[in-house]
Structures are given as structure tokens and as C-alpha cells.
Amino acid sequence: MLNSGEKSYYRALLALKSKDYFSASENFKKAAPYFEKDKEFKLYFETTELLIAVKNELARLKKEDNIEIEEVFSNG
Amino acid sequence: MSQIDTLKSLETLLESFLERVVKLKERRLTILEGINRLDDITRQSSQGLDITDNIGNWFATRQQWLSEKILKPADVRKINTILKELQKELNISSDSSPAKNKINSEISRWEDKSNQIIQKLTLKRQPEIKNSPDNHNEDTISLFSNTLYRLSGLFEDVSENKKHILTVLNDLLKSAQAQTNKDALILSAFIIYYLKQKGYKVEPYVKKLKEAETLFKPKMFNA
Numbered sequence: 449m450l451n452s453g454e455k456s457y458y459r460a461l462l463a464l465k466s467k468d469y470f471s472a473s474e475n476f477k478k479a480a481p482y483f484e485k486d487k488e489f490k491l492y493f494e495t496t497e498l499l500i501a502v503k504n505e506l507a508r509l510k511k512e513d514n515i516e517i518e519e520v521f522s523n524g
Numbered sequence: 525m526s527q528i529d530t531l532k533s534l535e536t537l538l539e540s541f542l543e544r545v546v547k548l549k550e551r552r553l554t555i556l557e558g559i560n561r562l563d564d565i566t567r568q569s570s571q572g573l574d575i576t577d578n579i580g581n582w583f584a585t586r587q588q589w590l591s592e593k594i595l596k597p598a599d600v601r602k603i604n605t606i607l608k609e610l611q612k613e614l615n616i617s618s619d620s621s622p623a624k625n626k627i628n629s630e631i632s633r634w635e636d637k638s639n640q641i642i643q644k645l646t647l648k649r650q651p652e653i654k655n656s657p658d659n660h661n662e663d664t665i666s667l668f669s670n671t672l673y674r675l676s677g678l679f680e681d682v683s684e685n686k687k688h689i690l691t692v693l694n695d696l697l698k699s700a701q702a703q704t705n706k707d708a709l710i711l712s713a714f715i716i717y718y719l720k721q722k723g724y725k726v727e728p729y730v731k732k733l734k735e736a737e738t739l740f741k742p743k744m745f746n747a
Contacts, residue, residue: 455563458556465546465553467539492545499538506531513528 453482457489464496469503472496555599558586562606569613576623579610583630590637597681600638607631675711682708689715693729700736709736 460475476493483489546553562582569575589595595603614620616628682699683692693715699708712733720726 454556455560458553458560461546461549461553461556464542469542492542495538495541495545499535499542502531502535502538506528506535509528509531 451482453479457483460492460496464492469496469500473500551594555589555595558582558589559599559602559606562603562610566606566610566613569610576627579627579630583634587634590634595638596677598684601684604635604638607634671707671710674707675714678707678711689719690724693719697729697732697736701732701739704739706740709733709740712736 456475456479460472460479463469463472463475473493473496476489476496479489480493565575565578565582568578611628611631614624614628616624620628678696679692682695683689686692686695693712696708696712696715699705700712712729716726716729716733719729
């Protein structure tokens with residue numbers, strides 16, 4: 449039988465294929481204890497985490513931008 | 525460039541990298557998907573569900589894996605372990621249904637073919653032994669890097685299902701002797717040195733290593 453780490457790694461790659469980075473991250477986290485010494489695994493996991501952080505930051509900045517625009521309109 | 529532009533550029537770069545990772549892993553992903561599917565079918569069988577159609581489809585779509593030789597020995601072993609579980613679940617007897625008998629014969633056919641592949645893969649290493657020495661003009665960094673890559677794969681194959689590094693070392697030394705497998709010899713030496721650093725008593729293994737090494741020496745000098 450496949451162990452749960454292997455299954456999670458597989459699901460993470462599958463999620464990357466469909467560009468579902470949040471699901472990929474969740475599955476990488478589940479697989480992580482099984483692939484502690486696998487450099488390739490770490491690279492994919494950390495890249496996904498970085499991408500999510502970038503996306504979150506972009507979303508935050510865009511939100512701030514929208515608020516500023518709204519303020520300009522309300523004051524103007 | 526604004527902060528948003530910089531982040532967008534980084535986002536594109538990371539997405540493109542992950543896309544390429546997936547592309548690179550496409551074939552591997554297909555194999556993992558197949559193993560995962562087989563695992564699911566076995567679980568269905570243990571829950572008493574009828575798996576005839578599912579397992580039939582599995583063999584129909586994955587049979588070519590063996591002829592295309594795209595499976596690693598570790599994959600073959602993994603699939604065979606799952607199939608053995610499934611065979612146990614089938615509980616074949618003289619009263620078994622034709623469907624069960626068909627599944628059973630498909631499993632046996634797969635195992636026969638896959639065993640041939642594992643043996644062929646082992647024999648394929650032989651030419652590397654003959655050609656490897658004395659490549660003074662080649663890039664030594666790449667040669668060492670390639671060897672390291674092969675050793676890592678060999679370790680993965682041999683260590684699977686083993687509980688202790690000494691069992692792995694024993695198997696590698698046997699392989700180094702019986703098959704004059706040079707990669708097994710190098711990996712054995714590596715493990716012995718590692719164990720020595722960890723405080724293990726390695727003398728019996730060093731003796732075996734030296735015995736195995738004598739099998740390689742004439743070839744090294746004749747090359």
C-alpha cells in the first residue's frame with residue numbers, strides 16, 4: 449500500500465498541475481514528515497509557499513489601492 | 525517599478541517554475557496516479573465492493589508500462605506488493621467466479637512480466653563497469669555527479685522495506701560480489717565510512733568489502 453506521505457506528495461503535484469496552490473500547499477504539509485531529506489521535495493514545497501505568500505501580499509496591496517481610490521472619490 | 529509590479533513579476537516567475545516542474549514530472553505523475561488508483565481499487569476490494577470492471581480497466585490502460593519500461597524497480601515492487609494484497613483479498617478457490625479467476629490470471633501475468641524487467645534492469649548495469657574507467661578527458665565533476673545520482677537511486681531501491689542500514693549494507697555487499705556491481709561496491713564503502721563515523725564496529729564489513737574489491741581489480745587494470 450502507498451503510505452500517506454506518498455499519497456499527499458502525489459496529490460500536491462496534481463494540485464500544482466491544476467494551479468490550485470493552496471491545496472498543493474496543504475498536501476505538501478501533510479507529506480513533509482516523510483520527505484524531510486528530499487531536496488527536490490523541499491524546493492517544490494518552499495516555492496509553493498513563497499508563491500502563496502506573494503499572492504497574499506499582492507491581494508493585500510491591491511485592497512489598499514482600492515481603499516485609497518475609494519477615499520479619493522469620497523473626498524473629491 | 526512599483527512594489528505591485530515587482531511582486532507580479534515574481535508571481536509569474538514562480539508560477540512558470542512550478543508549471544515546468546509539473547511538466548517535468550508529467551510521466552512520473554501518471555505513474556503515481558496509476559499506483560494510487562490501484563491502491564484505491566484494493567481498498568474497495570477489502571470493503572467487499574465489486575472491483576472487476578475497475579481492475580480490468582487498470583490493467584488495460586497500464587499494461588504498456590511494462591513494455592515501455594518506464595517504471596523504476598521501486599515502482600514495480602510497489603505495484604507488485606499492492607497486487608499481492610489484492611490477490612489475497614480475492615481468496616481464489618475452485619468455486620471462484622470467472623471474473624475473479626480472470627483478475628487472478630491478469631495479476632500473475634503482470635508479475636511474470638515485471639520480474640523480467642527487474643532482472644533486465646540489474647543486468648543493464650554491467651556495460652557501465654566495463655566502460656567507466658580511465659576517462660581522463662571527461663568532466664570529472666559531471667562523472668562524479670552522475671555516479672552520485674545513480675548511487676542515490678540504488679540506495680532507494682535496496683533500502684525499500686528494510687528496517688536497518690546494516691541490512692542494506694549486507695545486500696549491497698552481496699550485490700557487489702555476486703553481480704560485480706561497481707555502484708554497489710562504492711555505495712558499500714560510503715555506508716561503511718558513515719557507520720565508522722557513527723561508532724559502529726565495521727571490521728566484518730570492511731573484510732567483505734575488500735573481498736568484493738578483489739573481483740574488480742583485474743578489470744580496472746586491464747581497461
